[in-house]
Amino acid sequence: MSIKLEKVVETFYENLEQGKIMGRKCPHCQNVEFPPVYACNECGSLETEWYEISGRAKLHSIVMPAALSSKPEYKNLGKYAYGEVELEEGSRLNAVVRGITKKKRKELQDKLPVNCHASIFQREGGYKTVVFDLDEE
Template sequence: MAIKLEKVVEKFYLGLEEGKILGRKCPKCGNVEFPPVYACNVCGNYETEWVEISGKAKLHSIVLPAALSSKPEYKKFKKFCYGEIELEEGSRFNGVVLGVSKKNRKELTAKLPLDIHAKIVERDIGVKTVVFELDED
């Protein structure tokens, strides 16, 4: 079986430059992969299609950064955490969520899952990436 491969990383980052957050949808089972990968992790189908992600999500866990796990490019956000994120489209992954700190962690943890949304931000190296932030109450 011949598989037509394309540059997933390139297409994803070009989408971010256009203000679009892209994932890959499986036409066989409907599963949406984000971050995008070639094969469907549910049924194994290699023929997935590009779709725009809504950006709506739920935060299921909160882990504050420690000295060894903190990435320098996120320090500019001051208040952020790592957490398990579930997109409206179904994908679950670990990501960065803005607006969480030592001061509000306990209160927010008691309210999990929390509504969050995707935000495209520019990294220090001039490349855009996706982070999430808490929805307003």
């Protein structure tokens, strides 16, 4: 891992501690990278800047976690699934989405994409991370 990328990751987690979810925005093509990476994936610019994302997003697909893959640091997360999430700013990522049971997934399957939003989650004994919650209907 390059020193610059380590710095990006460090700043990202420092901001999470303060309740801010940061991506990187490219001043040339306005592309927003989330999770933040140093270079713009659209135009290759290395001059991206910190940008606080709104957290508004759409959930496009849902994958239930395999029982064996349940991670101990997610113990206090409750029911969750993995989903393909598209941020308002345009980035797509695979993320943890809370509150999805097998039953809920069936209900949602025909309604996709549905609105969701980013939340900051305190991992068991560790650092904070970003998860997604479904918007209330």
